[in-house]
Amino acid sequence: MFKLIGFIAGYYFFGFFGALFGLFAGSFIDRMLAYGPGGINPLQNSLRQAVFLETVFVSMGKLAKADGHVSQYEIDHVEQFMQKLGMTELHRQQAIALFRQGADPAFDIGPAYQRFMSVCGHTRHLKQVLLVYLIVMAHADGHFHPAEEALLTSIAGRLGYDHAEFSQMLQMVQNQSHFSGGQASSASALEDAYKALGVSSDSTDAEIKRAYRKLMSQYHPDKLIGQGMPEDMIAMATEQAKEIQLAHDLIRKHRNI
Numbered sequence: 001m002f003k004l005i006g007f008i009a010g011y012y013f014f015g016f017f018g019a020l021f022g023l024f025a026g027s028f029i030d031r032m033l034a035y036g037p038g039g040i041n042p043l044q045n046s047l048r049q050a051v052f053l054e055t056v057f058v059s060m061g062k063l064a065k066a067d068g069h070v071s072q073y074e075i076d077h078v079e080q081f082m083q084k085l086g087m088t089e090l091h092r093q094q095a096i097a098l099f100r101q102g103a104d105p106a107f108d109i110g111p112a113y114q115r116f117m118s119v120c121g122h123t124r125h126l127k128q129v130l131l132v133y134l135i136v137m138a139h140a141d142g143h144f145h146p147a148e149e150a151l152l153t154s155i156a157g158r159l160g161y162d163h164a165e166f167s168q169m170l171q172m173v174q175n176q177s178h179f180s181g182g183q184a185s186s187a188s189a190l191e192d193a194y195k196a197l198g199v200s201s202d203s204t205d206a207e208i209k210r211a212y213r214k215l216m217s218q219y220h221p222d223k224l225i226g227q228g229m230p231e232d233m234i235a236m237a238t239e240q241a242k243e244i245q246l247a248h249d250l251i252r253k254h255r256n257i
Contacts, residue, residue, distance in 0.1 A: 051119045052126055055112055057095045059130075059155065060137050061102025062109050066147040070103055073141035113158040125218055127159045128169075129237060135173045172198050172215075175247070190254055196247035205257050212248045216241055 060081075064074040078099060082092050101107055120126045134155065138148040149170075156166035175195040194200050197211045219241040 048120050048123065048126070051116055052130065053095070054098055055116045055120075056130060056133060057098035058102035058107070058109065058112050059134055061099040061104075062107065063102075063134055063137055063148055063151055064099075065103040065105065066151045067145035068147075071141045074137070077137060077140035109155070110158075113155065117158070117160075121160075125224055128218055129224065129240075131156055131159060131161070131166075131169065132173055132240060135170060139174065168198055171195055190250060193247040193250040196244065197251070205255065208248075208251060212244070215244050219244070 057078075060074075060078055064070045064078075078095075082095055087095060102109065116130075131152075134152060138144055138152060152170070153163070153166060156169075161169070172195065175192040191201070194203070197208060197215065199208050199211045203211075219237045221238070224237055
């Protein structure tokens with residue numbers, strides 16, 4: 001939209017060269033609105049993708065070892081994660097090496113997050129998706145260990161989230177997982193649905209709609225790709241969005257909205 005406006009305005013006031021400048025400026029604004037500040041420079045995407053994946057796998061290793069033991073459930077979760085990404089055998093071996101590096105008790109995760117923030121720090125969607133993936137990983141074995149929570153709290157702080165923000169995200173992801181694979185059917189499903197959206201039964205219809213749209217925006221494929229998420233991981237983000245959609249559908253059905 002702004003690309004067209006810039007082109008017309010530039011041509012009207014300054015002629016051909018003004019039109020070119022207007023086209024460039026409009027494209028810049030359109031990209032910023034679509035992808036956020038982190039997605040303005042497409043040349044950075046390859047670097048962001050590499051750093052994002054490195055951070056994901058070393059963090060998964062660190063998280064799996066946080067309680068002192070890497071369970072088979074956690075290993076299976078990482079294997080499924082790699083399968084969903086459709087990794088080649090070479091990339092799979094590299095991912096396993098990163099996971100083992102993170103699982104080494106002597107491994108310091110601090111530098112990894114300093115690098116992540118220096119490259120991806122302005123891409124708020126990538127930061128959020130990374131944290132969501134790790135929260136899901138922490139629940140892979142059905143037990144959320146205090147050491148895992150402490151590590152996730154530390155990681156959230158490195159990503160710029162305060163304790164209240166992280167606690168809300170943790171509760172939302174925990175409840176979103178109740179809708180994984182289909183509509184939740186327990187007696188507490190409606191309460192879970194409200195928590196999955198970060199709202200309550202006392203929230204207005206408008207507040208629920210805003211919360212839903214905000215969450216769905218965070219998993220929008222174009223925005224994630226624009227900020228540097230590897231395209232292979234978009235399907236996983238879409239799965240998370242489906243859980244949010246199911247929770248919202250349940251609330252809408254209950255409220256007749």
